[in-house]
Amino acid sequence: MFFIGIFGGGEKAKEIGRTEPKNCPRCHNTHPWTVYEVSKYFSFFFIPVARWGYRYIASCPICRESYGLHSKEEAFHYSRD
Numbered sequence: 001m002f003f004i005g006i007f008g009g010g011e012k013a014k015e016i017g018r019t020e021p022k023n024c025p026r027c028h029n030t031h032p033w034t035v036y037e038v039s040k041y042f043s044f045f046f047i048p049v050a051r052w053g054y055r056y057i058a059s060c061p062i063c064r065e066s067y068g069l070h071s072k073e074e075a076f077h078y079s080r081d
């Protein structure tokens with residue numbers, strides 16, 4: 001990017017909670033999965049000026065296996081199954 005340092009952007013993941021303990025299909029450990037809010041952002045002089053494209057994922061803390069969610073509520077609902 002030509003204007004690196006002035007203009008920036010990318011994706012940011014913010015941890016917003018944990019599910020109930022669940023069994024991972026990949027590593028077979030049972031742990032609470034971490035729920036992340038991921039958004040694209042654009043920044044100008046290191047100040048984020050726009051965030052969009054919010055999505056939510058749950059991720060296994062052991063092997064990083066993850067799946068997408070339609071909403072953050074789904075993460076906490078799904079985990080109680």
Ligand SMILES: [Zn+2]
Pocket residue numbers: 024025026027028029060061062063064065
């Ligand atoms: Zn796992």
